[in-house]
Amino acid sequence: MSQLGFLHPTGLGLSGSCTRSVSSHRDGFRIRPHRTRLHATQQKTAGKDGDAITTREKDYSEWYLDVVRAGELAESSPVRGMMVIKPNGMAIWDAIRDYLDAKIKQSGARNAYFPLMIPQSFLTKEAEHVEGFATECALVTHHRLRLNPETKQMEPDPESKLEEPLIVRPTSETIIWHMFGRWIGSYRDLPLCINQWANVVRWEMRTRLFLRTAEFLWQEGHTAHESAEEAREKAIEMINVYEDLCVNQLAIPVVKGIKSPMERFAGAEETYTVEAMMQNGWALQSGTSHFLGQNFAKAFDVTFNTSVEGVTDHVWATSWGVSTRLMGALIMTHSDDSGLCCPPKVAAIQIAIVCIWKKADQKEMVLGAAKDVAARLRSRGFRVELDDRDGMRPGAKYYEWERKVSLPGYRRRATIHKQVMHIENKNICPTGCSLADGDGTTGCGKRLCVLRSENWGTQVWSSCGREF
Amino acid sequence: MSQLGFLHPTGLGLSGSCTRSVSSHRDGFRIRPHRTRLHATQQKTAGKDGDAITTREKDYSEWYLDVVRAGELAESSPVRGMMVIKPNGMAIWDAIRDYLDAKIKQSGARNAYFPLMIPQSFLTKEAEHVEGFATECALVTHHRLRLNPETKQMEPDPESKLEEPLIVRPTSETIIWHMFGRWIGSYRDLPLCINQWANVVRWEMRTRLFLRTAEFLWQEGHTAHESAEEAREKAIEMINVYEDLCVNQLAIPVVKGIKSPMERFAGAEETYTVEAMMQNGWALQSGTSHFLGQNFAKAFDVTFNTSVEGVTDHVWATSWGVSTRLMGALIMTHSDDSGLCCPPKVAAIQIAIVCIWKKADQKEMVLGAAKDVAARLRSRGFRVELDDRDGMRPGAKYYEWERKVSLPGYRRRATIHKQVMHIENKNICPTGCSLADGDGTTGCGKRLCVLRSENWGTQVWSSCGREF
Structure with missing residues (x-):
């Protein structure tokens, strides 16, 4: 977890036993061949304005930041390197959290919460650990502000200086192992499997939204075991959980492997990793699981009475x-030059209903029908946004939603049959084209997602035959 | 939210319109008349050992800490005033979070996440706000440790001193209002309703587990509105959400009211509160909702174009x-001298199955049956713990579980009919008594919870006829 930089795939120490082939089609998700649409979108973004998205070809890094901005996922804050996660981004993280939390509990771990701040002396107990984290931590040194009588400015009150500085946790091994020392006495207390959802801080010099930020959100699991074998098995079990999350929930193909000694977590004997391949060839570390041996148990002197009378040992950890x-990784895997694409399972907004009317007397009818559709979709568990904004041109609405709500593997706009809507006003159709015919093909030959009226209430299908 | 002390009920400025009577029976939960059992439990804890629970009569504060410890809910950490929330405590908080998060989303707010640290200059922008929080904040002043070449000790690197100290958020109004200034331009952007689940830090001098800690977990909602009326309505809507949480989910009777000007949140025009009554007569503030007027909007100059052409105004906030x-509040409302009682809806462990066997050849049969029951209960959504520990006396197991798993309104031990279990070994019964008869009454006349065999698979009932 100490390695937050981009890792080129050739830099990975891949273990044959842990590596599996990466397929571009997996588990029902279709990963788009993004490059095929470059030409069309290049034309579209040719007249770049303040809101436009830089093409990947022109500047991949700028493209990434444009997608994050246009998708309203996150933005930088006035605190250097710390981001604000906006509601669209938070909804995705909450969906990831919900899924992963259940999987972690299934693995036998229970949630707990440990202090945000760690005494400086704790961090220095494990030699490699302090080397890995001492140069990038936020230090709390005072606990009160005072008004300086001369400068009339607020400043840290010198009398409130702490005897020992506190470190805002960059990771919680040290404080957790201190507590494990209190809780573990016998083999009966093992295995002890704890998980924490928390914020951590690492004073990174160069930051980039989500990929590398001074503060980030994460879960950190910490386990203690009787034997090296059991601990190593747990480390591998959890990297498999992460692989499942990436592949089956986020539709991100990953390569699973073992980090080279250089890239290991500071204090680990072995670091397992899942690495995702980005569209420009970058590999991005997406989850890690560490076999810690007895390093932290020895640093914090955590021993247990084994099942053999009179024999004690240090515990083994992950x-x-x-x-x-x-x-x-999610954003870079799926998005394209038109903006954000997000797999439906974690999309903040799965369906946007854009209401269009020409005359004032159409407004009520259109809104009524749209609200009815929205309610029916919501009752079936879809996350639906209804755009009923007045005084905005249809083109501007489409442009905005196209970049916020996009499902990989599907065209972005949905036609709703008039048979479903029972409304003759064709402007309800958010494509702006004529209504789709029975098999979901418009006159211009483009395939569209349709809500089939005959299946309404039981199934929602796309024109390519997939349920979504 | 600045008032974290115990509030005596006579100190509350209660508004007639917001106050409602407190009933000891509400919404299907029965609040026990705790005092009636004091005599029996006093006898029980007379021979106090290291694990015993102080009686409420003897020392209410000690009793509270004993219940938290014996229930394994939380314990103090090596960082002054910061607690470790243990798995049993975290499960309760997670259950509260799940319920409240859904209610908050129903109210129209969306989750987001803002930086942990706030520039010092932000806190000082709202005059009352800084007065309320400046004397109890954690200040980050450096971002790197170095090895002092003379003392050979680690210390904050003087070269890493920040130009402006950062404050670990005591509450997020200031950073959020800075961002609101970026996001709000027109009446079309309103109302803006944001919620955040986060940790906050207030450097309290005297701390007490859960009730007053230097770091605590919370949710903080922040909303912006076009008019004072709409904002005030939102503040009242949310205090009603908290009342619902307390009464219907946590079975805590509360008095809803308005804080006196002295007790208002620092920067608010009006503070609404729900106050719970503890068994010793203390009132405990359990949730607050603030109408902030235009104070923060003015401090951060957040204006919007009203729907009237050419007219701008500062937004109104909560x-x-x-x-x-x-x-x-939860612990103090329900627990008694035997230990923790927790309403079933949020209990970390709803049912404990204690396995008892005398001879080695009984072990397999008992464990097999117990695992089967546990699996069936879990599949129906119950949170079940199975105690299969070897080499521990039955009495010690009962004693431990009695203090960890307790449902208010019910006796603590459950008898499982042998008809259900299909096992003749009566030691499977965790009461240690003879098996309960058909109507759930034992020979000693005590009413017990029973899992009725005739209802197995469809309903689980207590002996008093309530489903749980």
């Missing part, structure tokens, strides 16, 4: 985590 | 929050 950095 | 302090 830690494992994924962070909001995974959001970066 | 903020509202409940914290892990609510856990203190």
